[in-house]
Amino acid sequence: MSHSTTRTTAALGEAAHDPVPAIAGIPAAPIAAERARPAAGPFAPVAWARANLFNGWLSTAVTLALIYFIARWAIGFFDWAVLHAVWSVPQTDAGPDPSACRDAKGVGACWAMIGDKYRFILFGRYAYEEQWRPAIVIALFIGLYAISAMRRFWRKELLLIWIVALTAIGVLMWGGVGGLAFVPQDSWGGLPITLILSTFGLAFAFPLAVVVALGRRSTELPAVRMLCVLYVELIRGVPLITLLFMASVMFPLFMPEGFNPDKLLRAQVAIILFAGAYLAEVVRGGLQALPKGQYEAADALGLSYWKKTGLIILPQALRLVIPPLVNTFIGFFKDTSLVLIIGIFDLLLAGKVAITDPVWQAYSTELYLVLAVVYFAFCYVMSRYSRGLEQEFRRTARR
């Protein structure tokens, strides 16, 4: 009920809208002729560089030294990755002949290894002739992300699209219907596994997180609040790896004979629970940041708890926490790679196994570089997207 802070918010933005009021008794001062805002000068990189990089001898020295090191490294990398790289090797009856790569070792990258192994890295041990199916799955995932990212598709139908797409993904991966050969889950692998774990993980963890965050703030239901606190604190206090081990090793011990959900599902549940606890704390931060007046105005209008929450509180709270939310999303996208510990063939493990091939054992640098680029591509797009979203919201709901 602090009223004192509001004056500034109210007064802000005033000056821009209303003309200066004439004060009785004081003749209005002649108003200066309206002047156009001076045009911004053309962008001048030279002036900018001089002001920022070469102001003073110390700054100049640091700039030059940095330019020198960066250039040297970039040229060296370019030599290795492009100029002296081996792009392909001849195929013999006994398999690929890596002698060209061996000769270039230390001087040029061996991209031929990627060319030879890319299907294993992408799809793991999935039946070779059926690998068009996980390829379509990857395309479906990316299409799903693209559609969900566009605000004009933000309506009820989107939920339907998700259900249809995720069902199609399940059918494609498993098969066994409509003439598709059955592929058991333990031979899935590669990028689809990473995308499945992170997409299903976040798609389920996010609603869970919202419910837990709301539950944790519930004043009317102390039992619910305690349950939510317990969940968050327990899960947050344990490393993800421990949870994964529990899911894969301990969980079956406590289950009745014959009930044994597959390993991927158990890992998926562990990831959902883990991500849910973290996201719940992020969402709670947003709920706390909302001024009390928003809750009161909604109450005073007679909105029920769920309408207040769905129409007033969550839309604002979630917008406030887009940056930490996406930060957590990115973290979990990468953390799915921890499932390799319990032997699930995600992108990282598929890559690691690919270079156990005696022919390519020496070229792990190239492999990890490529994997890093794949992870980076997904994370960077997420990060850019969240920045765009933030700006858009800031434009519409200026405070």
Next chain:
Amino acid sequence: MSQAASIAPLRSSEPRTETTTQPAILLDRVNKWYGAMHVLRDVSISVGQKERVVVCGPSGSGKSTMIRCINRLESHQEGRIVVDGTELTDDTRALDTIRREVGMVFQSFNLFPHLTILENCTLAPIWVRKMPKAEAEELAMSYLRRVKIPEQAKKYPGQLSGGQQQRVAIARALCMKPKIMLFDEPTSALDPEMIKEVLDTMIGLAHDGMTMVCVTHEMGFARQVADRVVFMDRGEIVEAGPPNEVFENPQTERLKLFLSQILRGH
């Protein structure tokens, strides 16, 4: 009927315009504590239908707490509050009824910043009164015209001046067609040049016969529209009566002191 009568010298504090038998708002020896702090002490007041009551008093005297108890943004611990014949209890059905019939305007506007002005106004009619969208928009536009800002309907609250925002807040509350309007210092957060536009809107509302309880220190407004002025101090109603009597002829030292401070401040 008023508890104030037993504290302050008796005067004609019965509402003048009360014609129907049932008061719009009745507070009967209401007590409220925040922890150990006693913030409402035996507050009793009856507001008749179409009556306009202005509440004033020093900061921290419990004015906000009292009017927030009327639509149960705060709950009281002792005594009875009856609004339009419905007693305020923990029963949620009673609460729903009362929230529909009582509109509230806050000092800090509390518009929803993620919704346009029009959406702010149509939200409750659509979701609480289940009004069709087109009808709700028509209704909202008619109230926005009434508070003289129909041209801002498509903008967001952050793009409006404080005075405009407060007028939208009034329109938003009116869209629920309330029988009673509560105002908690509606002009205190405004720059001086915008106070008048908001007060004019409220005066218009008073002339239309709305039952109003308004916490404000705008003496001019009180004189012009109030049927009764209630002075609160330290959680008690100290004096109550028609504005002229209360302002010209204060009976207690506390009110005299308060009035002198207000007048010096203005």
